[in-house]
Amino acid sequence: MTDLSTVDSALGSDTEMHQMLAESARRWAERACTPEQRALASDHATGCPPERWHELAELGWLGIALPEADGGLGAGLPELCLLAEQLGRSLLVEPFVACAVLGSGLLTQVAEGRLRDAWLPALASGERRIAWAAWEPDGSAMLSQPSVRATRQGGIWQLSGAKGSTPGAGGADALLVSAQLTGDTTRMGLFLLEAGTPGLTLNHQRLYDGRHAAGLRLEDAAGMLLQEGSSEEMLALLNQALDQGRVAHCAETLGTAQAAFDITLEYVRTRRQFGRALGQNQIVQHRLVDLYVEIQETRALCLEAASAPACRQVAALGIRTGHVARHMWEEAIQLHGAIGMTEEYVLGAYVRRLALAADLYGSGTDHAERLTNLSLGDAI
Known part of the structure; x- marks a missing residue:
């Protein structure tokens, strides 16, 4: 299956480096985001055990988009989205988008002097979180x-x-x-x-x-x-920062949707009814193709928004991502049948994440209203 790491020129950077970044994130997630480890993180009082946050920092991910002069790596939103997608595939519990993208990103825009020196390097090293x-x-x-x-x-x-x-x-x-x-x-x-x-x-x-x-x-x-x-100036500043977080959130959600799709595809290939695999049913094949196309279309829109996060593109991406998240979990449950509703089965955690993600940074209706207002010149 295609993911953000396999699309070259759309990110406007070196494809091989992006593939290495995505692959390293995938390998770490496979080792560090098992169901047992996710449960431990979720059971923590704040949902973010300090040792896990420091591990993300040691990998360089907390400072990947912070300026080099402030102790970061000086990358951009496309690289953040590469990471976010892989962390979404693994259902990371720790607040990467909320803190390493939204919080750190906004502080980077406004902090100056001693405050900047005190905070930004500490955010990159994991010593502080905002x-x-x-x-x-x-x-x-x-x-x-x-x-x-x-x-x-x-x-x-x-x-x-x-x-x-x-x-x-x-x-x-x-x-x-x-x-x-x-x-x-x-x-x-x-x-x-x-x-x-x-x-x-x-x-x-x-x-x-x-x-x-x-x-x-x-x-x-x-x-x-x-x-x-x-108020107008400040809301414009804040919306700009929030839009970066929304794009990263959409990339994270697409990673979760892709993982749910892969689980569902494998299930219908192996689950047999009436002497044949479910996946041999033409209606099932059509439903899976529809889901696959929707995920790829939304991923293309995410790539565009990551490269140039203009308000209209971000609003359109929010609409599409919300639809994909909801459609993916609904179809996953339908195609799995009763097992898809059980707490023990692997799909359940992805269904819950997608159900929340569809509205977490604005519902499809919210984004559609914003896009309408933008088109009428009444919003930022």
Whole structure:
């Protein structure tokens, strides 16, 4: 089966190096992401055992897209997607996209001076981990004017309010939080809050695919202002960072979908009914071909978005990925029959991951609404 590592010129870089990256990720995942190891990670209090995060850092993956001057490898979104796809195939529990792409990516855009020196090399080495609380408590996956308010008391900014479910927040060394600036509702700020800050409370959640997230409650919690601007300017900045995370999430989801497809294909090839393999049924063959084509079409769109993550391409990719994720798990269960619904069978973990992934960074409806607004000139 084709994956991101086998498409050459679309990534605009050396194909052999991409294949080596994807292959090394695949080999590591086969060894380190067994069902037993995933269960151990999921049972951890934050879903991210420190030793596992350090192992990802030693492989160079946490800093792959960070600038070389900041201790990273200076690669780009295409390389992140190569990794994300392989980690999605293996159902990695640790928050690679949430922290190594979203959190680190946003901090890279806004951090300066001593803060940058203190944080970016530590993120690349795995000594620190950062998450971005992007969403509001209403559950919307689209960015909007934040409900959190920031008030300046002397030389200290204090934040009060709430943020919605944030993957990777538990156990993170700091959180990035956007807030309205009190006294001027047309201006927003982006703040860094270190873990353990008085007034910061996390509501830990274990998601039904085994990964972890946490909601935030802020009561006069002190934060460091990283950047401020008009609401329009700040939302544009934040959407740009979020779009990079969405593309990586889509690559991760395609890896999961491909693995579920391979499991289903092998099942219908070997499962026999009425004296012949299920896969010899023409209707079954047509359904599998439809799934295969949908995955490849969405992968091509992912390649394009990774090379140039414009808003329209990312919205279109979100629509297609959500459809593929949902169609893949539905068909996988249908083609497996009753065994596909059992907890013990290998497919179950992939079904849960795909069901969550279809809506995690915005549902198909969310992305379709955004694409419509973009076409009408009403969104960013």
